[in-house]
Amino acid sequence: MDTILVVNAGSSSVKFQVFAVDNDGRLSRQIKGQVDGVGSRPRLRASGAAGDKLADRAYPIQNIQDVPAALRVAGEWLRDEQQVVPLAVGHRVVHGGPDYDRSVLVDHNVVSRLDRYSMLAPLHQPHNLAPIRSLLANFPSLPQVACFDTAFHRDHDDVADYYAIPRRLHAEGVRRYGFHGLSYEYIAKTLPKVAPEIASGRVIVAHLGSGASMCALRGGRSVESTMGFTALDGLPMGTRPGQIDPGVLLYLASTKGMSASEVQDFLYRECGLKGLSGISNDMRELQSSGEPEAAFAVEYFVYRAALNAGMLAAALQGVDAFVFTAGIGENSVSIRARIAERLGWLGVDLDPLENGRHAFQISRAGTTPVYVIPTDEELMIAQHTLSLLWSRYSSAKTREQVS
Ligand code: AMP
Numbered sequence: 001m002d003t004i005l006v007v008n009a010g011s012s013s014v015k016f017q018v019f020a021v022d023n024d025g026r027l028s029r030q031i032k033g034q035v036d037g038v039g040s041r042p043r044l045r046a047s048g049a050a051g052d053k054l055a056d057r058a059y060p061i062q063n064i065q066d067v068p069a070a071l072r073v074a075g076e077w078l079r080d081e082q083q084v085v086p087l088a089v090g091h092r093v094v095h096g097g098p099d100y101d102r103s104v105l106v107d108h109n110v111v112s113r114l115d116r117y118s119m120l121a122p123l124h125q126p127h128n129l130a131p132i133r134s135l136l137a138n139f140p141s142l143p144q145v146a147c148f149d150t151a152f153h154r155d156h157d158d159v160a161d162y163y164a165i166p167r168r169l170h171a172e173g174v175r176r177y178g179f180h181g182l183s184y185e186y187i188a189k190t191l192p193k194v195a196p197e198i199a200s201g202r203v204i205v206a207h208l209g210s211g212a213s214m215c216a217l218r219g220g221r222s223v224e225s226t227m228g229f230t231a232l233d234g235l236p237m238g239t240r241p242g243q244i245d246p247g248v249l250l251y252l253a254s255t256k257g258m259s260a261s262e263v264q265d266f267l268y269r270e271c272g273l274k275g276l277s278g279i280s281n282d283m284r285e286l287q288s289s290g291e292p293e294a295a296f297a298v299e300y301f302v303y304r305a306a307l308n309a310g311m312l313a314a315a316l317q318g319v320d321a322f323v324f325t326a327g328i329g330e331n332s333v334s335i336r337a338r339i340a341e342r343l344g345w346l347g348v349d350l351d352p353l354e355n356g357r358h359a360f361q362i363s364r365a366g367t368t369p370v371y372v373i374p375t376d377e378e379l380m381i382a383q384h385t386l387s388l389l390w391s392r393y394s395s396a397k398t399r400e401q402v403s
Contacts, residue, residue, distance in 0.1 A: 003030065004385050005078070005086035006378045007071065009131045011123065012038045014070040018084050019382040025390070027382050031082060035070035042070065044077060054082070067127055068134035088143040090385030091132055092182065092377065094124040094231065096148030098173045103151065103384035105392060106132055106144040114146065120173075120230055123268050143392065145385040149231075152181030152188075153215075153222045160224050160315070176233075178215065178225030180207045180326075182377040187323055188220040189380075190373055194360065198369060201320030204312045206305060207375065208335070209326030210238035210281065214305070216312040224315035226308045232267055236304050238281035241271035243304075273297045283328050283335070302335060306342035319346050319368060325375040336362065340370060 001020050004027065008015040013036035019027040031054065033046025042064035046055040055077060064070050078084040091106075095117040104110055111132055118125040132144055154177075161175050184205055191199035203217040212235040216224040226234030226243075236242040249267075252258045258266065274281035277297035279289055286294040313319045322343070324336050333356050340350045340363075347368035355362040363370040 001030075003084050003086045004382045004389075005084070005089045006092075006381045006385070007089055007131055008092040008378070008381075009067050009071065009127050011067075011127050012036065012040065014038070014067055014074060014131065016071075016074050016078075017378045017382070018078065018082075018086070019379070021087070021386060025386060027379065027386065029379070031078070031084070033074065035064060035074050037064075038067060038070045039065050042073075044073060046077070067130045071131040071134065086142075088145060088385050088389045089135060090145045090147055090381040091128060092149070092381055093128040093132075093146040094121040094149045094179065095177070096146070096150045096154075097177075098175065100146075100148055101151050101154035103145050103147040103381075103388060105388050106136070106146050108136060110146065111136065117173075120177075122264060124231070143385075143389055145381075145388050147182060147381045147384045149179040149181045150177040152185045153178030153225050155221065156223060156225075163229070174229060176225070176228035178213070178222065179227045179231045180211065180213050180215070180225075181222070182380045183207050183325060183375040184215040184217070184222055186376050186380045187325060187373055188217055188222075191220065191323075194373070195321065195369065195371060198321040202316035202318055203321045203323060204309055204316070204319055205323040205325060206309070206329050206339070207326045208235075208305065208324065208328035208332075211240070212237045212242075212301075212305075212326070212328070214308050214312055216315045218316060224312055226312070235308055236276070236301055237272045238283075239269050239272045239274045240267060241275070244271075273301065276300055283332060287332070287334065298335075302338040302342065305339045309339070309343055309346070313346055321369040321371065322348065323371045323373050325373050330358070330372055330374050333358070336370075336372070343368075 004019045006017045013034055015034040017029060018031040020030050021027060030049055031046055035042060035044045037043050042059040044055050044057050048054050064073055097117040099113060111129060114129055135142060135144055162170055187205050200219045205215045205217060207213055211231060213225060213227045215222050232240050234242050249263055252263055273286060277286055277293045279291060279294050280286055286298050328335055336355055337350055340348045348370060349364045349367040350362050350370060351364045358372055361369060361371055
């Protein structure tokens with residue numbers, strides 16, 4: 001069986017999925033797994049296409065001290081116990097910087113270019129690149145593809161991409177990129193199949209998970225995002241603040257004497273729902289807590305989401321439909337209802353029964369359509385990987401025929 005391996009590596013976990021490729025180039029998910037607790041309590045868990053458990057085992061800490069070791073263990077398990085030897089590996093890479101507006105086959109040169117963007121995504125990029133490096137060293141002929149969270153947003157108009165700072169900084173790469181692009185691309189590709197009447201129109205997609213952002217789509221292309229230079233901007237998130245006056249950071253540096261790396265740590269790990277509630281970064285926990293601080297954090301999230309939707313509606317000059325996706329967007333009936341209630345002025349009116357049963361379309365007839373669409377970033381990565389593999393194969397064939 002031909003397969004594509006998809007890898008999403010974080011600081012203490014490696015998530016992976018295996019897709020089978022049939023003779024017509026169609027992909028079907030076979031295995032979903034992760035090695036988490038890297039460097040603390042490593043554990044490999046995996047399930048099959050139907051959710052059947054394939055593995056759940058703990059490892060001694062010395063066996064899995066870092067992300068490349070986690071990928072090695074997952075790779076050995078896939079090869080030895082599942083007989084999976086992938087044709088290629090697709091990686092989620094958070095930042096493609098100004099250079100990459102699409103996925104790319106990786107070599108050492110590409111990795112060193114991507115490494116330059118590590119400072120733009122310090123909590124993600126180095127961990128995304130570590131398994132690529134280790135596979136390049138150990139399996140140099142295995143094709144690897146980097147798929148970026150920024151790429152889908154790369155053809156924004158300049159007016160959406162610039163900051164109002166001296167232009168030379170834009171040329172250096174200080175500009176608004178936008179993130180969660182693989183998720184938005186999946187939604188944009190799904191809309192023509194499931195809601196063709198609005199797919200070419202103006203759609204606001206809310207990716208509400210532990211990382212959260214919104215994207216304005218016009219005709220299936222991203223024209224605006226709530227995230228910017230880094231994945232800190234826009235909506236409040238589990239541990240990130242979302243939009244914040246840069247004056248607050250100057251205050252922290254000058255009054256509290258915080259260094260750049262302390263401010264960075266603070267912004268990525270201590271803010272958002274966690275900072276506001278002082279209880280948890282997890283929306284479910286906050287909703288089940290009786291503490292007023294938890295209720296305030298939830299209300300803040302709803303308020304800022306609706307505010308940002310208003311901004312994107314202005315970018316689009318109107319809205320033809322909304323889509324909710326990711327952990328909170330796909331699962332929380334009450335958050336969807338509360339955000340929608342604030343968007344009545346845009347013609348939004350949810351049907352509580354349809355919303356309560358997580359229907360595909362949750363809006364009342366005759367109002368602005370609102371959809372719930374589960375995202376699938378891994379499928380996008382597998383598709384990009386397969387299509388680059390295919391174009392490499394086709395150009396090698398052409399070269400063979402010419403020579
Ligand atoms: P993600 O990063 O997309 O996996 O989303 C994670 C977030 O989704 C966490 O804050 C979870 O608490 C939240 N979440 C998942 N299921 C629910 C639910 N049923 N109600 C509220 N929040 C949820």
